[in-house]
Amino acid sequence: MKDGKYSKYFPKQFQPETIVDQDGFPVYRRRDNGHTVLKNGIQVDNRNVVPYNAKLLTKYQAHINMEWCNQSTSIKYLFKYINKGYCRITAAIVPNDDGTSNQPQNIDEIKQYIDCRYVSPSEASWRIFSFPIHGRKPVVERLYFHCEGQNLVYYTDFDCINTVLEKPSVTESMFTSWFEANCKYLEAQNLTYSKFVSKFVYVKKKREWKPRQKGYTIGRLIWVPPTTGELYYLRLMLTHIKGPRSYNDIKIVNNVKYDTFRDACFAMGFIGDDREFIAAIKEANHWGSGKYLRLLFVHMLLSGSINRPRHVWSKTCHLLADGILYAQQRIANNRGIIFPIL
Template sequence: MKCPCMVDRKCSKHFPNFFSNDTCIDTNGFPIYRRRDDGSYVEKSGVKLDNRSVVPYNKVLLRRYQAHINVEWCNQVGSIKYLFKYINKGPDRATLSVVENNNEDNNEQTVDEINEYYDCRYVSACEASWRIFSYDVHYRTPSVMRLPFHLPGQQQVVYGAYDDIDNILNKPYVASSMFLSWMMCNKKYEEARELTYVEFPTKFVYKVPNRCWEPRKKGFSIGRIHSVSPALGEAYFLRILLNKVKGPTSFEDIRTVNGHVNATFRDACYDLGLLDDDMEYIEAIQEASHSASGYYLRSLFATMLMSNSLSRPDFVWEKTWKYLSDDILYNQKILLNNQDLLLTGDQTKNLTLLQIEKFLLRNNSTLRNYNTMPYPDDESISSAQNRFITEELSYDIHLLEKELHTLLNQLTNEQRNVFNKVMTAVKDNKGCVFFLYGYGGTGKTFLWKTLSAAIRCKGQIVLNVASSGIASLLLTGGRTAHSRFLIPLNLNEDSICRIKPGSEVAHLISQTQLIIWDEALML
């Protein structure tokens, strides 16, 4: 607007009329550029492209940035990937090398697989520094995938850390989701009741402002439902039904099979014949019971649970619990030193479930992840004592006494001095912290073993932890500090150990006499 040619906010220059039957000046005095059809064209995929197919300029961007800018629509994944790589690749460059060919046959090229591998992957200094400083490579909001369906009363709500909760709950999408609007549309349109949820976008389109589905007037769209892991339980079985059920107007209609309303989506899938009857798993446990121990059968059942291959875990449990509890009574007799012990059926089930729960916990799972599976009651858990405490008190005291006698005779004067100070603090129940420093090979691990044997042979608890898994293997009963004390992997100023009051870990620590933390400075 500050150019001398601008008069009354219009361009005063007289641009020639290049095109016949076209106006070359718009109402604001700016030239209108058009590509002429001079008969020249190229053909691509059966389409003839001439000068008019060239991307025209954008007047707004040209005036704003004083530069020739072509505007295109990136609608391919490769284009997005190119943009992300382009901003980090640095200046253009070329790497050349001159090598000598020692082959006798000049026609045969030297094959260097290592160099060929490096040639396939090039990381510039800009991208390397970006990744070293852990900057985000891509962004996603929200960070979790939003499913196009949800369980009753469990629609997803996305909000910021400082958003007002009342404003969030009053948003339209909370009261009426796309999935709920689909059921309302089935009530309104008769033709909608002939389509499944996946087929719905072919005949209907979702209007975001109105929060409703309306008949499609033009175009075509293919519906798709995101895959769901079987570990999600009912959400997984709901997804299966959405590919089969047509025209439901409520969640009860989705669970209805031949006029019968099932209690869960899993049962509905089973009635429709979409799930197996799990008889092959029951027969596998029955067959293994002829030669395998109860411990092996319980491990087998827990493995089946974690693999998410059982359609109805509760059904398999009811059919096989007698096989899984084969040695429960025998073990309890030994544990309680009572050969006349008798257990009821419920007590046997509880103890069997407790053993299965222990196996699952060691593999980062739990019976609570399977809604239809029963869970051992608190009485049976307390009667069997804390599993962590039981593990720490399961050492053979007689063998530890012999080992301690051998280890004490091999201590040096310096090591014995440290041993006496630590054991005195343990004996007097003093809250002390000792720091032992020494180079590699000076016998620190040997001293840890001696202290552990001295405390464990008295029926007391000592926790051996280390900063890494490899270091923990050198300690008797060693664990990583992150695993034992539930330390978060990603630390910040607000990080705490997630040890809940009254939990098994809390009781374990309260009864511990000594904690040996190897390589503590590494953390």
């Protein structure tokens, strides 16, 4: 009970069979057989039973709640907790005033405020014994790409311009080395850029790709918004084009060379009727929250690049509304609230 009301959407409704609702959550069977129990002066029935697993309760002799989960959004839920950062506490330094001093004291509230990281005893022991903190398998490698002559070059304020231009990173990059590998290896011509790391390894010192001898890696193209123009359309082409040897090869569709990547995407059927914006929202849904998707949609509207905003909304409204219904259900403490999307 919380504030005199049931929390966690209890009591549930009677359910003859276990089903999965429209949001992907399981609704477990709760039979209306008339069995009741008197607990703390309150009469409860099957509607108040928390989901459990009888075998786990018997084995561990502990209070264990268990629910079935099969949603792809659970991955976002897990990574949200992993990337939210460490627990922090706020501390304040206060002078010890015993009342004997009559002199006015100057208090610097800014210096007194301290934002600290909280280390629990279990975490401290874990680090003292040098246990592994986290693991990741399989390895995911971010694949960078750029338009011709627009690769990133890092230098300091004191570097001479001639020295900067002599750096190998000016003319060579991971992406341009991929073109050279497609010319050198026959197997590379049957792989897209994102699948390339599964068979090849990029050696940074030599700035070249070599065949993979062991291990398995998943490639992920860095995400760019549609407002980047040609760079965004280049990314669309890289998801389908196999074995190009130059930028011009990426622009060839059905033996026809186009002037821009946008024209090539249109020939491939990737864009048209604002499909590129719909695809961008659907792709961002795999890792972004509903609030971020709505912010992304606002930026698209402000950019003025969407031809039919209502059409984009109708195709992605179920993604843009993610989290709104859940927040309202939490506020009203009623899981049965349903807001129809027009």
